[in-house]
Every structure is written in C-alpha cells, then in structure tokens.
Amino acid sequence: MTQADLARVCDLATASVRELNQMLHDLGPDTNATHWQVLNPRGRHSLAAGVDAAVTIEIDGHAGYYCAGMNKLATVVVHGNVGVGVAENMMSGLVHVRGDASQAAGATARGGMLLIDGNAAARCGISLKGADIVVKGSVGHMSAFMAQAGTLVVLGDAGDSLGDSIYEAHLYVRGTVAGLGADCIEKPLADRHRAELHNKLQQAGLAGQVDVAAFRRYGSARQLYHFHVDHADAY
Amino acid sequence: MDATPATPPRFSATFDPHVLAEIRRAAATGIYDIRGAGAKRRLPHFDDLLFLGASISRYPLEGYRERCGTDVLLGTRFAKRPVALKIPITIAGMSFGSLSAQAKEALGRGASIAGTSTTTGDGGMSPEERTHSRTLVYQVLPSRYGMDPDDLRRADAIEVVVGQGAKPGGGGMLLGQKVSERVAGMRTLPAGIDQRSACRHPDWTGPDDLQIKVEELREITDWQKPIYVKLGASRPYYDTALAVKAGADVVVIDGMQGGTAATQDVFIENVGIPTLAAIRPAVRALEELGVYRQVQLVISGGVRNGADVAKALALGADAVSIGTAALVALGDNDPALEAEYRRLGTTAGAYDDWHEGRDPAGITTQDPELAARLDPVLGGRRLANYLAVMTLEAQTIARACGKSHLRGLEPEDLVALTVEAAAMAGVKLAGTDWIPGTKRSGDGD
Amino acid sequence: MCGIVGLFAKDAALAAELGAHLATMLASLADRGPDSAGFAVYTPPIDGAVKLTLRGPAGYDFHALAEHVPEWIGIEPRGTHAVLAVPSALESHARATLAMQAPELVIVGTGHSMELFKEVGLPADVAHRFQLERMQGSHGIGHTRMATESAVTIDGAHPYSTGPDQCLVHNGSLSNHNQIRRELQRLGYRFATENDTEVAAAYLSAKLHTGLSLQAALQESLHDLEGFYTFVVGTETGFAVLRDPIACKPAVMAETDRFVAFGTEYRALVDLPGIEQARVWEPEPATVYVWDRRS
16 A cells, blocks of 8 residues: 555545644644645645644645644645745744745744745745745745744845844845845855755755855844944834 | 022923933933833823712622622633633733743732733743643734744633734834843844844734634634734724734733833833723724624723722723733832832832843843842732732722622713813713713724 | 735637636635625727716616616616716716716716726625626726724725726725825815725826826835735726735736736636646735736
C-alpha cells in the first residue's frame, strides 16, 4: 500500500472547514493518520489552522486567509495560491505554497520553514520572530517590516521599504531591491552568512541549484535601538 | 513711605508652571515626555453621577440579609465555554515586562481568591500568571510578542487588542531599562534596547479582515473560548458595531483614564475620550444590533471603587476592568516609600515614570532587587481585599436602589451633577428632566 | 467592511458573458459583505441616447410612468430598478419630468453605457434580482458591503456615481473625507450620505470635470485623500484600480489576453476562464492602473 492509499481525504465540497480542523486537532501524537488530502478548498479561510501534529496535509487548490495559521510540527503543502497571512505565527514544521502568497505571508512566524514557489506579496515576513522563509519568486513592499529574528531568503526581487524598522532577522535577496526601509542597510556576506544561506536553501530543496554568492545580505543598522532625537524622522 | 501697592505674581493658566517646565525639558532633551498611567487631567467621570436611592416610590433591599447577586457570564454569543466570574470586576491587560513577575503573580492570586480573571499583556503569557490565575484572558496584540498557540489553547478567553484608552491608535512601548534578559527572551528582542511596537496588526486591517482573524482564532481553539475585542474609547458607537460584526463575543472599551506602562504624555492627555462618554454609545450600538446582553460590554479606565462599578453597570456595562487601581492595591505610590519617591524626583501619589523601571514598590520594574520587595502572596491578599470592598460597595448601592442583582441597575437610577456628565452619560441633570444632547444620531462624526 | 470586484473585457466574446462572470465574482465575496451589494455594467450604448438607472419603491409601475412620455425611447424594469433610455437632447427634460411626476424615484446612475444597480441583500440575491448574469458589457465593477451602521439601508451601498458614466467602489476607510466633502460642496456637489466613498466618487468626478484624464485624476487623489483605500473605478471607456501608499487592504488582479480582473480576494477570480494561465499580481501601492477601451 502506498502513502497515497493511506491518506485521509476531506472533501470541502461536502465537509466544513470546522470539521476538517477539528479532525486535525483531534490527532494524537501517535496517530497513524499521518497523511491528509483536502479537496475543493476554493479559497476558504483558516484551512489547517492550529495544527499540532507531525502529519502531512496536502491542499488541492487555492486557500484563503491564514492557511496553516500557527502551525506546529505539520507539513502543509498547498497546490495553489494562498491568501493573506499564510503560516502566520507558525511555530515549527513546513508550509509549502506551490503558487503565490498574498500579503503578510509568514507574519510573526517563530519557527519552522515557509517555502513559497511563486511570489509573495507585500509584508512578507512582517514581524518575523525566528522562522525561515524562502521565496523563489519576488516579495512585495514592506517585506520583513519589524522583523525580529529568523531569515528571509528571496530568489527574485524585493519591493520598496525592505526591512523597514528591522531588528535582528537576516535578509538575503538575489534580485533587485526597490528600496530599503528605515534602519535597514546592506551588509557584507561573510562565510557564516553563506553557510546559513546555503543551509536554508538546502532545507528548501534548492541545494546546488542556486549560487549563494549571487545574494546580497540586508539587516539592521541598529540606529533605532535607543531613541535619539536625530533619528526622529525614522519613527 | 509712599510705596506702589504690589500685585502678587500671577501665573498664566495657559502657560502654567507645569507647561513651562515641560517646554524647558523638551528644549533640553529633544525627546517627548514618556510616562505611565492614564490621563491625569480633570475629566467628567463617575464622580459627576449620583444614585437615586430608594424612598417612597422605590423600595430598598436589606443589607447583608437580602441577596444582591454579583456573578456575570462573559462570552455567551459563540463560545462553548463562556467565562464565569463571581464578581463583575476583572483585572485588565498589563504585560509581564511592564510589571514584575511578582506583580503578575500577585494579580493572579488576588483575582483567583475573588473569583475573577486577569489578562495577559504585550509580552505573552508567563507561567506565573497561568499558574496563579484561575481565569486568564490572553491578549492578541499588534506586536504578537510571545504569541504561542499553546498559550491560546491554555487560555480561558482571547482578547484581540485593537487599542487601549491611554493611546487609541498607538502601539506598545517598553524602554531598554525594562527589557531584561527574561523579557527580551519572551519578546524575541535584544536585551536592553528600546522596544518599538507596531500600532496595527500585522496580518489584518479593518473590520472585514478582523472578522476573518477572529474566525481563525476560533478555529485554532475549536470554538471553545470567548473572543473579546478591546478598543480605546474613540468612536465607541461605530467601533462597537464593527466589533460585533467582526464576531466579537465581548467588547471591551477603555477610556482615556485607562493606564499604560509607558507612552508619550501628549498622547495620553489628548487622544481618546473619557470613559463616561464611551459607555452609552457602545450600549446603543449593541441595542440597535439586537445583541445587548448577548455580546457583553466591559468598561475600563479610571474605575476606583464600588460606586464606579455600580455606575458603569447602571449605564449598561456587564462588567468593568481595573488596571491602575489594582496596582495601587498592590502598593503602587504608597506614602511609606516617600523617601525613595523623593530621590526619584517625585512624590507618593504622583509617581508615573513607570517606564524607567525603578519602582520602589517592585511593581513596574524588572530590577530583581526592587521586584523582590513585592510579596506576591501578601499582594494577592491585598488585591482580594480591595476587590471584596468594591463588590460590597456596589452591592450596598444596588440594594439601596432596590436591586437583587447588580445587573438590575439601570441608567434611570442615576442623575448627573453637571451638564457635561449628563450629556455624556445620557442621564438627567439632578433635579431636572433634562438630558442635554439627546439627538439620536451617531456620536463623533 | 466589504469586498470589491471589477472586470474589463478585451474581446467581444467575454463582453457577452461579462455579467455572468461578475455575478460569480460578487457571490464569492458574500461573507465579506452580507448586508448589501451593488454593481455597474457598461452595456452597449444606444446611438444618440443616454440611460438613466432609476430606483423606486417595491412594486413601482415603471411602465405606467413611461407610457406618458412617448419621446422616451424605452424603459426596462428590473425589480425596484429600471433603466430608462432617452434621447440625449432630452436628458434635462427627462430629469425635470421625473422630478415632477415621480419624486419617489431616485436616479442612481446616468450615462451612455453605464447601468447601475444596488440594494440590500446578499450579493448573489441582489445580482439575480437585477439579472446581472444576463448582462453584457465592456466592463463592470461590483461591491458587497458589511454595513458599519446598525440599520442596513440602501444608503451606503456602492457603487457611487457622481458623474455621467462614472462610478466607484471602495474597500477601506478614508480619514479626511469630511473636509474634502466641504470643499466639493463649495464647488456645487451635493451629497446624499455621510459616506466616505461618496466623497471619493465626487472628488474624482470633480477632477475629471476639470479635464484631467482618469490616470491624472487618480494620481491627484493620492495626494489629496488620506486613509486606507482600494478603489476600482469605471468611466465610459475606462477601468482603473488604485491602492493607497500603505496598501493594507487586500487586492488581487489577474490579466489574460481576454480580460483584466480585480478582486479583494483571489477566490473572486478562481472561476474566470483561463485563470490558471493568467498573470496574477497584487497591485503596487500608490500606483494608478488604467485600462481603456479606446486603446
């Protein structure tokens, strides 16, 4: 029997999002229902939100807002696009979007990896708190706004105000950056950064496909860590 | 001697000593004045309202023998497990970080003895608070510091914070001296830096998207817990209506007297409306939507005694929340510490530089030595005593108005002493039939 | 407080199905805005004529009204609304006649092409009531509303039309609309509601009236309007989208060689033909996007 044969299937054409999420929340740590397929999502919100189990959930289609919100341990794959706030406040696990992500992808995420095959829109990684985000396409404006910890790796371009008001998150962008936000500057790509970048790319399944030397690193100038009147413009 | 009669020196009401000192301070430092607590200026408030006790036309209940109920259920609209409180007074959100761990523990202990809830703040849930609070409301703030789904699942209710009374439209603030290692760890920040906080939520803006966010929080917690929406008092009629439309089980409105750990003084004093002015518009919004008493209303901002509790309930609130008052009960601004307040350049009763983290009472500090001065068990006892007194006071007043339960209080039990208070509270000016400003239209714009 | 949609057809075949697609798009956003809905479609114009969309009380006899005015070309009732076609030269006369004979009617929109309908109810019901699914047109915009007031009334429903063939839908909240309204009132504009969207519509009409292009008018609005807004605008030949410089409110667009579409959420676009191959993007902040039938 293959993995696919063992998959639990939930068809949202007949089941409700509430039923799906309750089934996922009821999974114990030793469950053998480790593979789930969700059919006909049709852009519904909060799909697989609040999962706390090491299972794989595949969503066949487009998801709405907060897909895999606050995910713990699970691997969630979306075969389509996602709306606002995918994997918001994720704690661990992997969320993989095969299409594009809307605004605030990975917002406040604290652990695990968010991988986006397409583009992410504005505010990707806003207020990031330790997770790793890899975007194969481009990210929109205000990405990594107030990003505190974690990494954002962008193979494409970044929009305006990248890293505005950033704390200690590490940003790596291969394409062009339309503009840097307050207190965000380009920083040297030292060996340890290359190693970190290589590590994230490897986790994203891109090892050997992408040259780390092609990236530029961005981070905090740390001028806003203590209020000073001469920086008042930046607040 | 033919001396010209001298006039005494005259201060300007506009450029009074406080204003002059503030201008000098701004010129010297180039930074706005930051402080804690709520609006300090005189405002129309509960003091301007009086109860109409029983007489020939209305009969009182016997004190102590005839019961006056105080229990309240919050979150009956959608949650499977509403929050049951023994008294209609809760402890408002105050962060671990702005307060010491000892203070949070004391608040939890006291609230649990009294049978009511505490609320986390802008830093996440601390183990002390969850352990010691029988009922804990978990805040979801724009910063999302320490946000953890396990804490959502451990909480008894969830409060989405749109704003607070001291600074509607502003975000959290914690200066470096209070960003200790432990606080920094919980908030994922470098220790010792000034925390910058967002004023908008990162993943939603506006009531249409708040509705989707509220649903997500319900989904994550399997629709078990009530979802509160907390607002700073600004446009309470519209904001209450929108909170209801976004799916709130409970609406919390915090007036400008509501305290903060730290924000700009001008923000505290000049943005937001008095608590008294926020209650009737919020109630009217609930009534017009047909959800009054199904969506509960909690009022905070300058609640100090049982009379305030009774008045807020009479105006239509289901419960009140206290912040500053709870800290005072724990020992904040105690005259016994006057020598130390003097060394800080202030005096007992006026100390509000809570952002500096040097609180001699050990409440609004992260300094381990200072924080150790607060005995959480004793503090808890003091808070429980204070809550008991407030409850007894409210019951006394309610019985005098002929009520067997606090929720029986109504606006017609009140009159106002001033035209402003009468207009804001929507009650008659004492001795008259006049309620100023009763055109039935939306408040504000 | 709402969901907005827009569709601009690049070929005649899609124009023939425009209403059907717009109806599907509107219905998909029902939970964002369950209280009222509205739409405007730019239908094929009648030579030398202008169309007035009228709204009246339930059960109003529009045919009886038109019977008395043979110069009028025709009237097409749909529920509480009706599209009245009159020769262009007779437009002001028609307005005067309506004001006198049928003061209970409101003119919700006027234009060579534009027909505008809006009402209380779920978007799918409203669309069906006015037979949106059968309408053809070059472009159209729509809106579903979550009422901010408690009483759900027709006031406050979008689209707002403040000029011939002009209409606008809005997701967001302006913050300086009161002073803009006062300036427009001084210019002679009259307002039926306190709504911020009505102000935005009138602002644009005022700018267009001075001879500015749709592009230029929207560019100026970036400077003059404060708040969070996503606008979708229709003019006789134009279809435009604008997000404010901060762009917090959601917005998604899709383009193929057959159409340009806008939706507050991606799911509004999922059933459009060829969506799988469409270029999908989220409009940049403070950037005016305009498509014009003439180009």
